Amino acid sequence: MSDILTVTKLNSYIKSLIEQDHNLYDIVVEGEISGFRLYPSGHAYFTVKDSQSSIKCVYFRGYHKGNIPKIENGDNVLIYGSIGVYTARGEYQFYVRNLEKSGFGLLARKFEELKAKLKKEGLFEPEHKKKLPDIVNKIGVVSGMQAAGFKDMIKILKGELFDVIIKNSRVQGKEAAGEIVAGIKALNEDGRVDVIIIGRGGGSIEDLWPFNEEIVARAVFESKIPVISAVGHEIDILISDMVADIRAETPTAAAEMLVRQKRELRKRLSDLKRHLIRMLENNLLIRKKELQHFSIRRLSKLLMSVVSEKRYQLINHRRILLSSPKSMLENYRMRLTNASVGLMKTEKTFNELNMKLDDLRQSLQRYMLENLKEKKDTVDRLKMKLNLLSPMNIISKGYSLTTDEKGKLIKDVGQVKKG
Structure with missing residues (x-):
């Protein structure tokens, strides 16, 4: 017992x-x-x-x-x-x-298991992250049109004149993950958008769970177009956030990020435009000064050459006039007149070409006019002296041949007796 x-x-x-x-x-x-x-x-x-x-x-x-x-x-x-x-x-x-x-505990363990798996595969590594294009014009949005935060996001994007293509999908429940994946793939196949936003407003972990599904993570990773994950509130970190190229705390934050980038690009372009204009203006000013300096020197040389040539012509004419009879004097006077006319035409041409150089032109004009007047006066005086000394002028006053009683030509007043 x-x-x-x-x-x-x-x-x-x-x-x-x-x-x-x-x-x-x-x-x-x-x-x-x-x-x-x-x-x-x-x-x-x-x-x-x-x-x-x-x-x-x-x-x-x-x-x-x-x-x-x-x-x-x-x-x-x-x-x-x-x-x-x-x-x-x-x-x-x-x-x-x-x-x-x-629910929470099981999902948390599932989250950690998937997180560890994807991390081991390298889906979170920075080298896989695609950069946003410098210029974003067309945006694809995968979200529920009735989802929290959706309307604010769309309002901000369209307010900045972005072109938005919406792929409507459920964002919670059993069917949501598949629809999100379909939206991402459709936008990639379409190829028109520059960036894709997937997102919704905050909620419980069960509500947000589609963005923790493996199929969504892999669709985000395989997307050829940069993906912004904008799910929940700031405190929510999901698998889609870790895989995405960029994470935004909320859908509104994602829209504001793109708006800010566009405005910064617009400002950079505006600053660059002003800088280029200043560079061009400075360059033009330098070239203008160089051209003016070059024009003044060249014009000065040209005018001095013309003046020298005309001075030589006047000296030559003076020499000829002093040794020529009246007929040649008339001929050279005509040539002198023509030369003067030609000189005036030359001056007029230079005046038209160098209106911006008025001071120089006027100075040169005064010099040439004074010089010409002086030479003309000299010529006129010489002409008067020549006329007074010319035998022809004396003859034109009258003359006679006087002989004595013997018929001999009287050449001197001493040969003549008073009475």
């Missing part, structure tokens, strides 16, 4: 069996919470159940340290811990080390 056991020994034995079973240690149980009570000691007691069974749970203060999620009876939860036996009552119960609302 076996030994008789006390209740305490029995309960203690059962407790040791349970605690030695590794299958009952460090386990996760999902169920509906009920009867939740937090005692002044800081310990929490509650029951987790499903449609057929229930288990009592205890969450000691030393584990939660006052940081228990906000839960209500009826919420589905995940509890992390192990099975133990309360010897005094002979009851087995779940000793909780961590507690969270059902």
Whole structure:
């Protein structure tokens, strides 16, 4: 006959069996919470159940340290811990080390697993990130037209005169990931857009989950067109954010980013235009001064050459006039007149070509006119002297041949006697 056991020994034995079973240690149980009570000691007691069974749970203060999620009876939860036996009552119960609302924990683990997988494959590496084009005119948007933040984003983009192509898709629920992928692929096949924005406003992790799906991550990575991921609020970091070429905190932030880039480009182009205009103006001014300097020197040389030539002609004419009879004087006077006319025409031509050089022209004109007047006066005086000395002029006054009584020609007044 076996030994008789006390209740305490029995309960203690059962407790040791349970605690030695590794299958009952460090386990996760999902169920509906009920009867939740937090005692002044800081310990929490509650029951987790499903449609057929229930288990009592205890969450000691030393584990939660006052940081228990906000839960209500009826919420589905995940509890992390192990099975133990309360010897005094002979009851087995779940000793909780961590507690969270059902769904969040599983999704968080799934998120971390996918994140680790894609990171290992290199999908997050900077060398794979495509830069935005310097000039963005046409933007593709993959989002739900009723999604939070969509209308503000479109208003900002169209306000800056961007051309927007919208691929409407669901942004939450089971079908959303596939529709987002289809939108990205369609815009790549179309090939007209310069950049793609995928996004929606904030929400719960379940609402945002399509942007954590692997198929969306790979579609973003494989896109030939740069992708901006603009999902949720600033605190939300999703798989699509990590894979995308650029992350924007919100859809509105994505639109503002593109608007800012366009305005900065417009400003740079405006500054460059002003700089080029200044360079051209300075260059033209330098060339103009060089041309003016060149024109003055060349004109001065040309005018001096003309004046020298005319001076030589006048000297030559003077020499000829002093040694020529009256007929040659008339001929050279005509030539002198023609030369003067030619000189005046030359002056007129230079005046028309050098209106911007009035001071020089006037100075040269005064010099030539004074010179010509002086020479003309000289010529006129010489002409007068020549006329006075000319035998023809004396003859034109009258003459006679006088002889004495013997018929001899009288050549001197001494040959004539008074009376």
